[in-house]
Amino acid sequence: MKKGPTLLLGALLALGLASADSAAAAQPQAPIHFGAIGWESGAFTTELLRVIAERGYGHATDTLPGSTVSMEVALARNDLQVIAEEWAGRSPAWVKAEQAGQVFALGDTVKHAEEGWWVPAYVVEGDTARNIKPLAPQLRSVEDLKQYPQVFRDPEAPGKGRFLNSPSGWTSETVNSQKLKAYGLNDLYSNFRSGSGAAMDAEIGSAIRRGQPVLFYYWNPTPLMGRYKLIRLQEPPFDAQAWATLTDAANPAPKGSSSLPAKLSIGVSKAFRDNYPDLVKVFEQVDLPIDLLNRTLASMSEKRTPPREAALAFIRDNPAVWKAWLPADIAAKVEASL
Amino acid sequence: MSEGFPQALQFSFADGINRLVDWLVLNYGDHLRAVSDQLLQVLVGLENLLRLVPWWLLLLLVGLVAWHATRSGVRSLVLVGLLALIGMLGLWDKLLQTLALVLVSTGLCVLIGVPLGILLAARPLARRLIMPVLDVMQTLPAFVYLIPVLMLFGLGKVPAVFATLIYALPPLVRLTELGLAQIDPSLLQAAHGLGASRWQRLRRIALPLALPSIMAGLNQSVMMALSMVVVASMIGARGLGEDVLAGIQTLNVGQGMEAGLAIVALAMVIDRISQAYGRGRR
Numbered sequence: 001m002k003k004g005p006t007l008l009l010g011a012l013l014a015l016g017l018a019s020a021d022s023a024a025a026a027q028p029q030a031p032i033h034f035g036a037i038g039w040e041s042g043a044f045t046t047e048l049l050r051v052i053a054e055r056g057y058g059h060a061t062d063t064l065p066g067s068t069v070s071m072e073v074a075l076a077r078n079d080l081q082v083i084a085e086e087w088a089g090r091s092p093a094w095v096k097a098e099q100a101g102q103v104f105a106l107g108d109t110v111k112h113a114e115e116g117w118w119v120p121a122y123v124v125e126g127d128t129a130r131n132i133k134p135l136a137p138q139l140r141s142v143e144d145l146k147q148y149p150q151v152f153r154d155p156e157a158p159g160k161g162r163f164l165n166s167p168s169g170w171t172s173e174t175v176n177s178q179k180l181k182a183y184g185l186n187d188l189y190s191n192f193r194s195g196s197g198a199a200m201d202a203e204i205g206s207a208i209r210r211g212q213p214v215l216f217y218y219w220n221p222t223p224l225m226g227r228y229k230l231i232r233l234q235e236p237p238f239d240a241q242a243w244a245t246l247t248d249a250a251n252p253a254p255k256g257s258s259s260l261p262a263k264l265s266i267g268v269s270k271a272f273r274d275n276y277p278d279l280v281k282v283f284e285q286v287d288l289p290i291d292l293l294n295r296t297l298a299s300m301s302e303k304r305t306p307p308r309e310a311a312l313a314f315i316r317d318n319p320a321v322w323k324a325w326l327p328a329d330i331a332a333k334v335e336a337s338l
Numbered sequence: 339m340s341e342g343f344p345q346a347l348q349f350s351f352a353d354g355i356n357r358l359v360d361w362l363v364l365n366y367g368d369h370l371r372a373v374s375d376q377l378l379q380v381l382v383g384l385e386n387l388l389r390l391v392p393w394w395l396l397l398l399l400v401g402l403v404a405w406h407a408t409r410s411g412v413r414s415l416v417l418v419g420l421l422a423l424i425g426m427l428g429l430w431d432k433l434l435q436t437l438a439l440v441l442v443s444t445g446l447c448v449l450i451g452v453p454l455g456i457l458l459a460a461r462p463l464a465r466r467l468i469m470p471v472l473d474v475m476q477t478l479p480a481f482v483y484l485i486p487v488l489m490l491f492g493l494g495k496v497p498a499v500f501a502t503l504i505y506a507l508p509p510l511v512r513l514t515e516l517g518l519a520q521i522d523p524s525l526l527q528a529a530h531g532l533g534a535s536r537w538q539r540l541r542r543i544a545l546p547l548a549l550p551s552i553m554a555g556l557n558q559s560v561m562m563a564l565s566m567v568v569v570a571s572m573i574g575a576r577g578l579g580e581d582v583l584a585g586i587q588t589l590n591v592g593q594g595m596e597a598g599l600a601i602v603a604l605a606m607v608i609d610r611i612s613q614a615y616g617r618g619r620r
Contacts, residue, residue, distance in 0.1 A: 155375050156382060156494055164493075167572075168580060169587025192493070195574040195583065198481070199488055203574075206489035209360070210367040304356075 029060075032272070035071040035083040036063035040297045040307075041221045042085035045109065045288070047311035049084050049266070052322070053279055055337040056330040069093050076102040078269040082283075085109070086267030094267070104273050105265035106283040112290050113262040114232070115172060115219035117142060117163075117179075121229035123151070123213045132211045141234035142183045142256070145215070149188040152215045161189040164203065164216035168193045171247075176217050178246040178254040179235075189215075219262070221290055226298030235259075285325035292318065312338070359486045367490060374491040381495050385438040393430060397421055400607065407614035417610060420603040429578060429600050436577035436604065439495060439570065440563045443502040447559045451507050452552065455514025456540070465515070472508040480505065480569050488573050498570035502563045509558035517551025518544055553616025557609060564605045578604070 032053060034046050050061045064080060069091060074080040076097035088094060088105035097103040119139065121127075126134035136148045149161030156162075163180060166172045173193060180186050194200035200216070201224070207214035208228050218224060235258045236242070242257035266283045273280055300310040315322060316338055323331045388396070397418050404414035424433045458465045480501055487497045521544055529539045545552075571579030578597045585594025 155378050155492065167587070168584035192574065193580070194493060195572040195580075198485055199493060199573045202485045202488045203493040206363050206367060206492075209363050210371075212368075304353075 031060035031062045032082060032276070033080045034061060034063045035075070035080050036065040037071075037083070037085060038065075040223050040301055041110075041293065043307040044293075044297060044300060044310055044314075045266075046082075046084040047307040048314065048322075049082065049283070049286075051308075051311055051315060052282065052326070052330075052334060056282075056326060056334045057279060059276075059279075072097065072103070072267070075267055075269050076100070078102075078271045081269050081272040083267035086265050088263060088265045088267065102270050104268050104270070105263075106268055106280060107265055107286050108263060109266060109286045110221055110264045110288050110290055110293060113220050113264050115217070115259045115262060116235060117176075117215065117233045118218050118230045119213065119215050119233065120208050121231050122211060124231055127211070130211050135213050139231075139233070142179075142185070145183070145185055145233070146188060151213050152189070154190045154192065156192075157190045161215065162192045163189040164200065164214065165191055165193045166200065166217050167196050172217060172219075172259075174249045175246045175259060178249065178251065179256065182242075182246065182254040182256040221288075221293045221297060223294070223297040223301035226291075226294030226296070227302060282325050282330075287321075287325070289321065292321070359489065362486075363489050370490045371492055374496040377496050377499065378494075381438055381442050381499070384442060385435055388434040388438060389431070393425060404607075404611055404614075407611045413610065417607045420607055424600040424603055427596050427600060429581065429597060432576065432578045432581060432597070433600065433604065435575075436564075436567055436579070436601070439498060439502070439567070439575060439577060440560065440604075440608070443499045443506060443563050444556070444560050446499070446503055447507050447510050447563075448556065450503075451510035451555070451559070452514050454507075455511045455552070455555075456518065458511065458515040459518035468511075472511060475504050476508045480566070481572075484569075484573055493574040495570075495575045497573050498566075498575035501570060501573070502566045505566050506559040506562040509562065510552075510555040513551050513555030513558065514548065517548030517555075520551070521547050550616050553612060557612045557616065560608050560612060561605060564601055564608075567601055 034050060037043050037046055046063065050063075053059045053061050064074070066074060066080075071080060071083055072086075072091060072093040075083055076093075086094070086105055088098070094103065098105065119136070122130070122132045122134070123136050124134055124139050125137075126132055135151045136144075138144055139148060145161070149159075152161035152163070154160050154162030163176070163185070165176045177191055180189060180191055194203060204214060204216050204218070204224065218230075224230070236256045237258060238261065239255070239257045242255035243260055245251045245254040246257060246259075248254075266286065268280065268283065296310060296314055299305070300307065305313075315334065319335065322334075326334065391399075400421055401414050401418040404417045405411065408414060421433075424430065454468070458468060483504070484497060484501055487500050491497050491500065525543060525547075526539055529543050534542065567577060567579035568582050569579070571577060571583045578601050581597030582594050582601070585591065585597060
């Protein structure tokens with residue numbers, strides 16, 4: 001009974017509700033708090049890192065839920081110590097905290113992450129097994145879209161094609177709207193904003209399952225990319241000046257360019273960087289091959305595997321990938337724990 | 339995970355539902371899209387019709403209807419002013435899209451809701467069976483059924499009409515039933531004695547007596563349809579809700595407020611006119 005208040009106090013300290021920095025400094029053995037990321041690649045990476053921290057280094061870990069921005073703010077206050085997939089530099093909250101030296105982006109976890117415009121492969125190549133004819137055999141680049149508005153017919157605006165944009169309010173929505181102008185597709189395609197991420201996924205998934213043509217904005221690494229055969233439409237190479245015209249919704253004459261290459265990192269708080277130098281070194285080495293990651297995510301989402309199990313299976317099946325990040329003795333410990 | 343409840347008694351039907359939705363999409367997706375295209379034609383047609391009407395004529399028409407309903411010049415002017423305000427905020431086209439959506443869903447509500455209410459009032463068994471269904475319709479979180487509906491009927495206005503219908507139908511059914519149930523049975527017996535047929539009793543006596551209640555139900559349906567506008571925009575239906583959503587997601591509180599108040603203004607216009615008709619006749 002007497003221990004009650006002490007335990008509670010300890011829990012409060014561990015949660016970082018009290019003065020965050022001193023708490024972490026005084027109790028390096030408190031569990032490491034990871035942000036509980038909701039999307040698949042983030043959830044998977046979180047569990048992968050937790051397994052390494054727990055089984056390789058013997059640190060306790062747990063996760064705390066939150067939206068992207070609230071997790072970034074929590075990281076700056078050291079209420080969270082690790083965000084396993086951070087699209088560093090994209091949100092003002094992150095940029096501010098990074099400039100103040102409160103958070104750090106470690107490593108380059110998924111190389112060749114990208115965003116762009118995609119169509120299912122059967123639209124270009126056909127699919128004899130499903131008896132689908134190639135409706136747009138010449139489609140390679142965004143330029144070729146001019147020939148095919150009738151393939152991606154928009155039932156709400158007959159005579160136009162439909163480009164499935166991201167929901168209003170996403171940064172990418174502005175970029176895509178400007179790209180439509182830049183590629184001269186504004187009069188041929190309606191700029192269809194999908195309203196919410198869930199609605200967008202449902203529409204793309206439904207179209208692919210029915211073998212219908214669909215033209216959409218999407219990004220990598222995602223289960224969708226590993227699950228279906230998709231073709232990314234070629235765009236002009238990345239050009240910083242053109243990119244500036246694309247991100248500015250008010251620019252009347254945008255110029256075409258591929259999107260800014262995405263850099264995925266592991267976000268950590270300052271206190272974590274100071275207290276866990278061994279893990280920091282590992283996090284800087286993390287490198288997930290994108291094709292393998294996409295395939296892993298696809299099977300995870302298809303079979304509805306919990307991320308923890310998917311991470312353990314990944315560790316079991318792909319020792320070569322993760323052993324490269326770890327010192328040999330730690331790697332042996334992780335392997336022995338399976 | 340959920341300790342405390344015996345493991346042996348726990349079950350999940352999530353996989354079954356997932357398989358069912360997949361199967362429906364695969365086998366009936368294309369047919370349902372064709373159906374949805376038909377409904378879409380009605381919606382787009384109505385939208386284009388509204389667009390053809392010059393703005394001043396539409397305001398004038400609303401003013402006339404308002405005057406006809408309320409018989410008050412001041413009120414009609416205020417209502418027209420509210421609509422004009424939406425136009426001045428640069429939201430005229432979005433207003434028309436939202437109006438078309440609300441009109442079509444409310445029209446469907448009347449077509450389905452009033453007969454259903456009559457059935458419920460006449461048949462106690464139907465009443466006992468359908469009441470729980472109405473409860474589910476009003477309380478099941480919209481996104482739970484929206485995503486499957488969207489996969490079957492496509493993104494945009496059609497699933498938005500369905501969502502609105504599911505949410506806005508129950509009050510009309512309930513109030514129609516209530517209005518009919520409250521009629522003094524001796525009136526109907528007297529009519530029966532005078533040789534009026536079942537249909538005549540319903541049309542000439544029951545419905546006119548229940549009209550205030552039915553109109554109150556209709557009014558509630560319209561209000562609920564308008565409150566669904568933002569949810570509708572989350573599945574790709576254009577209109578005022580889209581601006582609210584974009585405003586919220588980009589922390590542009592001002593934009594969200596403008597569009598939000600435009601929805602309120604539209605609601606007030608429809609509410610005052612329909613209320614006046616519900617009350618006015620007697």
